[in-house]
Amino acid sequence: MSAPRRKQLMPLPALSCLALLSMAGAVGPGELCQIKMNPIKDRNQANCTRLGLSRVPSQLPKDTGILLLGCNHLVSVSTSSFQYLPMLVDLDLSHNGLKAFHAVPALPRLQELVLSHNALGALPSLQGLPALLHLGLAHNSIQDLAPGAFRSLGELQELDLRGNQLRRLPKEAFAGLAVLRNLDLSNNPREELPLGLLSELEALEVLRLLGNCLPFQRIGSFPILAYLRDWITENEASIYYQEDGLEKVMVENDAESVRCDSPAQYRGTPVLYFTQSCRKADIDPSTTTL
Ligand SMILES: *[C@@H]1O[C@H](CO)[C@@H](O)[C@H](O)[C@H]1NC(C)=O
Numbered sequence: 001m002s003a004p005r006r007k008q009l010m011p012l013p014a015l016s017c018l019a020l021l022s023m024a025g026a027v028g029p030g031e032l033c034q035i036k037m038n039p040i041k042d043r044n045q046a047n048c049t050r051l052g053l054s055r056v057p058s059q060l061p062k063d064t065g066i067l068l069l070g071c072n073h074l075v076s077v078s079t080s081s082f083q084y085l086p087m088l089v090d091l092d093l094s095h096n097g098l099k100a101f102h103a104v105p106a107l108p109r110l111q112e113l114v115l116s117h118n119a120l121g122a123l124p125s126l127q128g129l130p131a132l133l134h135l136g137l138a139h140n141s142i143q144d145l146a147p148g149a150f151r152s153l154g155e156l157q158e159l160d161l162r163g164n165q166l167r168r169l170p171k172e173a174f175a176g177l178a179v180l181r182n183l184d185l186s187n188n189p190r191e192e193l194p195l196g197l198l199s200e201l202e203a204l205e206v207l208r209l210l211g212n213c214l215p216f217q218r219i220g221s222f223p224i225l226a227y228l229r230d231w232i233t234e235n236e237a238s239i240y241y242q243e244d245g246l247e248k249v250m251v252e253n254d255a256e257s258v259r260c261d262s263p264a265q266y267r268g269t270p271v272l273y274f275t276q277s278c279r280k281a282d283i284d285p286s287t288t289t290l
Contacts, residue, residue, distance in 0.1 A: 033057060038066055043089065048072070056081035066090040070114075078102040079128060094118065094136070103128040115140070116160065127152045138162040138184070147172035158182040162208070165189060171196045179203045186210035198231065207231075209258070229271050232258055 033048035043065025048057055053072040058081070060067065065087045074096040082088055083105060090112040093101070098118035106128030113129065114136035121141045126132070132153050142164040150156060156177055166188040174180065180201050186208045198204060236255040256270040 063087050068092045070094040076100040079107045134158040136160045145173040148175045151176035160184045163187045175200050181205045184208040
């Protein structure tokens with residue numbers, strides 16, 4: 001019989017961005033970054049996560065393709081800091097308290113930009129990032145999107161706007177995103193979902209609206225509900241319900257999880273259950289039209 005293996009189940013400390021702060025002051029920026037080949041992406045990766053940096057390192061290898069700068073103190077960043085890295089395709093600036101991001105001059109090769117968990121109060125100007133495929137803006141404080149805000153990002157496939165402060169979206173908010181496949185608008189205090197908002201998104205496969213009360217009461221609800229219902233019907237396989245458990249996040253395919261919040265008599269009714277005339281099907285077709 002083998003000796004029982006010693007198993008130490010220590011509670012993991014909460015992941016914190018503060019871990020290595022005290023070490024970083026003494027050396028030049030960038031010197032502590034871990035440089036290695038990322039075998040999956042087949043690019044050189046500089047990991048400068050959690051080094052207490054307040055400036056972008058200026059002495060990374062010229063062939064850096066992936067630059068991880070998460071959990072630092074980069075309050076304002078301009079793409080000028082990355083001009084010496086012509087191979088850069090992935091840039092992670094999450095968890096920095098970032099208040100400003102300037103995309104001038106251009107980074108014509110950048111494909112992935114993660115600005116999540118920062119303090120952006122508005123959408124940064126995104127000109128100069130023509131090759132971007134993935135843009136992460138989750139958990140900032142963005143309140144508005146101008147019409148055509150993403151128009152310069154014609155190649156964008158994934159846009160993550162979870163956990164912002166978006167209340168009203170102009171109908172053309174996503175205009176020009178012709179190849180966008182994945183859009184996450186979860187956890188925004190949205191009050192409207194304008195008709196036509198998604199109409200230009202011809203390639204959209206997944207729309208996430210989790211953690212929102214669907215906003216039907218504010219405007220002429222009928223066309224929106226009908227529009228949403230039709231969209232759900234056509235895209236049933238792409239609608240997911242997500243439950244944040246203690247240990248894991250459960251994601252299930254469930255088109256019925258999109259439910260009405262108001263008016264009160266329909267609260268909790270799946271949007272799918274409404275008929276073409278937007279009366280609730282089966283139950284009582286004579287009830288008030290929404
Ligand atoms: C980057 O470095 C941090 C801190 O050392 C580490 O926790 C993280 O796993 C690294 N990330 C990658 C992708 O290697």
